[in-house]
Amino acid sequence: MNEQQQLIKDTLDRMLTDLCTADVVDKTEAGTFAKDLWNALAETGLTVAGLPEAAGGAGGELEDSLLVIRESARYAAPIPLAEHFVAGMMIAGQDGKVGNEILTVATGDFEVDDSGKVTGSGEAPFGRWADRVVFVADASGTSKLCVIPTSDLSIEEGTSVAGEPRDTITVDTKPDDNAVMTTGDDAADKLNLMMAAVRALQMSGSLESALELSVQYSMERNQFGKPISKFQAIQQQLAVLAGEVAASTMAGHAVVAAFRDLDAVDIAIGKTRIGEAVSAGTDIAHQVHGAMGYTLEHTLNQRTRRLWCWRDEYGTERQWQVMIGQAFLKGGADNLWQNITERR
């Protein structure tokens, strides 16, 4: 972490500690957008830290935004930081501009016809709270990047396993010309890869937080006359969780390094390795927390339910593993080791 990033992390930690309390997360789930939290981050430029200035961003490194996204997941920040960043990246790629607004992305089936009319529907995280939605549409075989105001969409509200908005948007409108941009044929893949990458990083941050909560709880909870952290059975479970967290952190570093050129294999490795860590890790975190962790009252669920949501979004482990398998089989069995060592 360089100096700039350390500064971002410290600033972010302070703001999230103050503004992203368990209560704020719960209120979001009950339907109130965490406006103060979003506005505070937006005012300091943290919502667009890594977007180019020309695109309305803060002009930092990509790594800055990815750090904000990972760290905010440690606090279960219930705001579309990841979606806003990816939407902004797609817009910046077309020389568009991000304003003082909230963006999200949508994935589904969208079309643009010859008259410029956009139709289709898809899922948009936090759609109901966004100002504009970014998605890729098909126009007779070419790809168009659409940036459509939510006022021009119909939104059917849906909820993730974490209680966060996962809304279905339906579009049937002829938007302004500048809202539909010709883009590369790989635009939909790019959007999916970027979302897989940010979800991987969010999982990595959140899992780290689940470990911290579990260690802390094991030291506070007394049974048989001593903290349960003193029992070897608990220690061994937490050691396994720590291993999964460490592997996730490492895989997350590789995702960050892969983001600039959108190296699909390393992003896929991150999504699937960290996704596996979520299954093993949340199992242990809940077991260590006992019945307390099964309540909505304890904040563990704000992490674990998000983890269960994110591991399924933008490709499950299994879906990415097929692609990774194909990549490593290139050149046949005798080239497998070479393919491994090329991943630096």
Place this chain on the structure above:
Amino acid sequence: MFQGLTFEPFSLPEEAEAIRGDIRQFLADTLDPNELPNSDFNAGDDAAFSKKLGEAGFIGMTWPKEYGGGGKSFLERYVVTEEILAAGAPVGCHWIADRQSGPLMLKFGTEEQRQHFLPKIISGDYFFSIGMSEPDTGSDLASIRTSATKVDGGWLLNGSKIWTSYAHTNHYMVTLVRTEPPSENRHAGMSQFVVDLHAEGVKVTGIRNLSNEEDFNQVFFDDVFIPDNMVVGEPGNGWEQVISELGYERSGPERFLSAFRVIVEYAREIQDNPTDEQLALLGRLAAHLVTLRRMSISVAGMLEGGKLPITEAALIKDLGNTYERMVPELVRLASVDKPSRRFIDTLNECILHAPSFTLRGGTREILKGVIARGLGLR
């Protein structure tokens, strides 16, 4: 964050990558592709192979040139090590001397010991074993009872060591012994000796492992005379010396590559017409392997930078061993159609060796204890 969970990204430098082609060429020229054991570092021994490897400059690579060493970095050695293992080369003869005994002498040994042993290790002439466990001592290493008493000009050694790989064919064994009776400080009063395995009073009896190989054994000492100049380091400092090796011993590629040939042979079985299920398994195994390797290289960077990452090393060994044991269990269920003899043999050999993966070099229970300490739980 907790102590020992921070794995910073680290890339092998160009000079380390540059050596990859050399060692690959050597292996291609030297190994018979029809006779590859598993990539388990304990799965095969071949003195002729080790001799050739030494002559080519791949043993003692990091040691000073004055002893015949290569003067190369630990990271260059890392590349050579992983290439040798991935190829399934028989490394059992020189493995311990190269990884542990030589570096131990460089760190704690006398000038005389270095001049005597290092050139012969490098040339592939002296092979070493490690003498740590005893019949009543495994994970609780401080409970060793093999002991030595001071006599004129040296020590008289009595007791026994067990699970000493290749002691029946190797030349020397670096042996941890009690040189003072146990005291309140359990870790005090131990010393490391270089024991000549052909000396009078040394007896080695073979023990057969699950795959009916006699690679490990029990070594008995009956009044074996150890001259003073065969004590490594300060008498009484043995425990600290042993601990200082752990970062190297536990974080290397040998902790997650033991089952790699199984993956290669699996890939060979499916390469022409893989199903999605088979591809997904290969992808899953590759995702784990690439991540483990990155963690291991991160620790190699710490070691090269002079740090002593004990918790990180324990984490890699524990995760890596878990992975090594998972590989054959998943591959056997991968619906390989009309499996070849080579695939079945490689898989079965791995299954028979697998129980040792999570025992040697620290059991998974001991490692998890080390990790728990890093978490502040003990």
